Amino acid sequence: MLQLTGVTYRYAGYAKPVLHDVDLRLEDGEIVGLVGPNEAGKSTLCLVASGLAPASIGGDLKGSLTLDGTPAAGLRTHELAARVVVGFQNPNTQRSGIAATVFEEIALGPMNLGLPVAETVARTHEAIARLRLEPLVERDPQRLSGGQAQLVGIASLLAMRPRHVILDEPTAQLDPAGTRLVGEALRALAEAGTSLLIAEHKTDLLDGLCGRVVVIDGGRIVMDGPTATVFDDPRLHELGVEPPARARLARALVDRGLERSMVTAALAQGLGA
Amino acid sequence: MTAPDAILETRALVHVYPGGTRAVDGVDLVIRRGERVAIVGQNGSGKTTLVRHFNGLLRPTEGRVFVDGVDAAGRRVAALAATVGLAFQDPDRQIFAARVRSEVAFGPRNLGRTGAKLDRAIDDALVATGLDGEAATNPYDLGYSRRKLLALASILAMNTPVVVLDEPTTGQDARGVARIQRVVAELSDAARTVVAISHDMRFVAESFARVVVMGAGTILMDGTPAEVFAEPSWPILASTYLEPPLAARVGARLGLGATPTEAGLVETLANRSSGILPT
DSSP: OEEEEEEEEEOTTOSSOSEEEEEEEEOTTOEEEEEOSTTSSHHHHHHHHTTHHHHTTOOEEEEEEEETTEEGGGOOHHHHHHHEEEEOSSHHHHOOSOOSSHHHHHHHHHHHTTOOHHHHHHHHHHHHHHTTOGGGTTSOTTSOOHHHHHHHHHHHHHHTOOSEEEEESTTTTOOHHHHHHHHHHHHHHHHTTOEEEEEOSOHHHHHHHOSEEEEEETTEEEEEEEHHHHHTOTHHHHTTOOOOHHHHHHHHHHHTTOOHHHHHHHHHHHTTO | OOOTTEEEEEEEEEEEOTTSOEEEEEEEEEEETTOEEEEEESTTSSHHHHHTTTTTSSOOSEEEEEETTEEGGGSOHHHHTTTEEEEOSSGGGTOOOSSHHHHHHHHHHHTTOOHHHHHHHHHHHHHHTTOGGGTTSOGGGSOHHHHHHHHHHHHHTTTOSEEEEESTTTTOOHHHHHHHHHHHHHHHHTTOEEEEEOSOHHHHHHHOSEEEEEETTEEEEEEOHHHHTSGGGHHHHHHTTOOOOHHHHHHHHTTOOOOOSHHHHHHHHHHTHHHHSOO
């Protein structure tokens, strides 16, 4: 269980907080989607929920983050990393810069957890297979396309088998197949008991993955509920969040004067549901 | 001679990276003046490598590249940059200035613009990207999505005849995507050529007149969104791990023909609702 209680956070050197009074609780095995317009505070919430802010980047935090009941404030960096792992928006930020091959890059995470070599190698192979990265294992991590780098970043974090995962736009640079593979990998992690918070603009991905979606605007949580309820809420579009295609098409057809029941039936048939 | 009206042309272009990755493997492509072309394909299919030849950031291993009718081999990046502006996928590899305005000024100033002309180019680019209120801001105080818009503004300000955008909608919310769609439309209205790499099939279908599909360094398909996203093309899209936009899939399943855009699907469906909807 990962819990934020009454969190207000201000970056070092800034007068105003970016997050205001945020309460958020992730149960074990739960996948929660985080959406909101640009600069609503999604990335900052990811930094705070992963314990990097303020521990690594400074700033001022009011309220608390607890991981399985332990306050994060008292944990050392390596203890924190063993409990919660964060995936950044830009894979170039994620890359260690010290590994010569993709295999070594992915192995770094479990190795740093102090796992035996055999276990490290097994986990690395598993993460590689999960995201079908076999053709890239010998490649230099600096010489990957944007999407390939993002997949390698996610494989690195899968290999750590973290208790809690915070992801900031994990599929921003991925093609639809890569996006689907990542979705399946994250679902498998959750089934093994990991809790996940995923900030994404791709609401279509969250629609099929999350049981619950949280909407943030102006640094405050403004909606928190079951995925379908949140994504069908007309306020979403007004906030600047693109609803999933299914909800968007339904709204457009109803606005065009078609009856809702007919629209639902047509879309169900059209989507093969 | 290059094809008539060709602004960009590659002939049997091959690019092999040090280490042996054959990223582009024999591409013949003609892009005509004023076209709006989207390049799609799976991660690692050679899209970025291809477009980096257009402004000389990469040079062919084999084959030739012509920019505005002239072989790019004899021209320096600085000369090509006056014709082709390229906004990077990762804005942080492009941004270096301490203020938004000076970042945007760098390109046009290098092209020799000064005074009122320079100011106008900067102002127009900042307005187009919605950054006009941030001229004095440090680029790193902007979030990722607005740093991407800043990278776009820097290219727009150069007023190049060709604008190449590498994954422009990445990380953008609904308003950001709409803004980029407006920028593409305005460039097109001004008869400038727009080439964009994208995984966002809805953006591709709505904002581009031509779609080039890449797989394993080659061109698999080249046509209008209606052609490329029509049902017979789906196996080719699938071979490079792409899916047609949802509107195209729904339209095909309901027997409405090619409906690559949501607006088109809604219109068709609304007009024919009595006949096709299940009761």
